[in-house]
Amino acid sequence: MYKIAIVTSNISRDYDSADLFESGADRAVVSWINPLDLCGFSSNQKNLITIDNLAAQEYDALILRRLNKEGDLDFQFELLQRYEAIGNIVINSTYGLQISESKFLTNFNLSRFGLPVVPMLATQRLSLALDFASSYQEIVAKPAYADLGSGVIRISNKASAKKALIKLINHYGCIVLQPYIKSNKEDLRVFVVGDNVVGAMKRFAAKGDWRTNIFLGGRSKQVQLNQQLRDLAVKAVQIVGLDYAGVDLICENEKYYVLEVNGSPSWQQFQKTTGKNVAWEIISMALRKIRHKYSCRIFTVS
Numbered sequence: 001m002y003k004i005a006i007v008t009s010n011i012s013r014d015y016d017s018a019d020l021f022e023s024g025a026d027r028a029v030v031s032w033i034n035p036l037d038l039c040g041f042s043s044n045q046k047n048l049i050t051i052d053n054l055a056a057q058e059y060d061a062l063i064l065r066r067l068n069k070e071g072d073l074d075f076q077f078e079l080l081q082r083y084e085a086i087g088n089i090v091i092n093s094t095y096g097l098q099i100s101e102s103k104f105l106t107n108f109n110l111s112r113f114g115l116p117v118v119p120m121l122a123t124q125r126l127s128l129a130l131d132f133a134s135s136y137q138e139i140v141a142k143p144a145y146a147d148l149g150s151g152v153i154r155i156s157n158k159a160s161a162k163k164a165l166i167k168l169i170n171h172y173g174c175i176v177l178q179p180y181i182k183s184n185k186e187d188l189r190v191f192v193v194g195d196n197v198v199g200a201m202k203r204f205a206a207k208g209d210w211r212t213n214i215f216l217g218g219r220s221k222q223v224q225l226n227q228q229l230r231d232l233a234v235k236a237v238q239i240v241g242l243d244y245a246g247v248d249l250i251c252e253n254e255k256y257y258v259l260e261v262n263g264s265p266s267w268q269q270f271q272k273t274t275g276k277n278v279a280w281e282i283i284s285m286a287l288r289k290i291r292h293k294y295s296c297r298i299f300t301v302s
Ligand SMILES: Nc1ncnc2c1ncn2[C@@H]1O[C@H](COP(=O)(O)OP(=O)(O)O)[C@@H](O)[C@H]1O
Pocket: 118, 140, 142, 146, 147, 148, 149, 150, 152, 178, 179, 180, 181, 182, 183, 186, 187, 210, 211, 212, 213, 248, 259, 260
């Protein structure tokens, strides 16, 4: 059986990782890696990345869910990047994760490949943010790197725009701005694994809010997607370079835009809403990737 490890800071407090662990148990040897146990060694004689004293190559694939804030996040990510660069499987790929963590890079890459996106300005300067705000009736401003709806604000009143934007820039350094999309306070969350759409749900903002994040109390309902939206979601994940993702599509006047591609999506609510087994699909995809890697190796050895 192949060896798969789930990388997360605390498996007992992480629903999705525990679900992966369980889903993989009868199809692979699954273990848990605490990112604090990642270690690097380098000399003129050898270079080595170890996990819990084992050479990292002992694993056939790592599924990266969460780094551990008790240690150094940059170091943990750097080591996993290197580990992947020398030919090992990391899911999601560190390249894709880096793109998807940046709201601007995601928008930039998607638009370069012709996917419909909401215009976005990324800036560290208040004057540019104010110029942008003055060109729209209503805007949304958010941190360039954050999730769960935190720091995402809606500005409709020009008089209060300056104060709100100063506060956001001072706190986050870099922010992104977009026109507010009149989507009736709802959007679609599409779960993609590999080249397949596992399912989709419509998300509705909680009472008194306009952001649809489940974390903020948003509600959800299962929906069936047409082929065009399925293709859009799969393409978005491929462009960002992820193996699986939660893609958010927002609609105004019957036109859909890719709002976000989440590289570390949670799926507890999605699973409850759609009945789909996301962890099972992710483990199956990981096993396909491992098999593919080893079968390619047979053909390339001379
Ligand atoms: N330009 C926008 N127009 C309308 N609603 C938006 C816009 N941007 C974000 N939202 C709402 O705010 C929520 C959170 O924004 P998002 O960009 O997804 O950040 P996060 O990474 O924190 O989830 C979205 O799910 C959506 O409901």
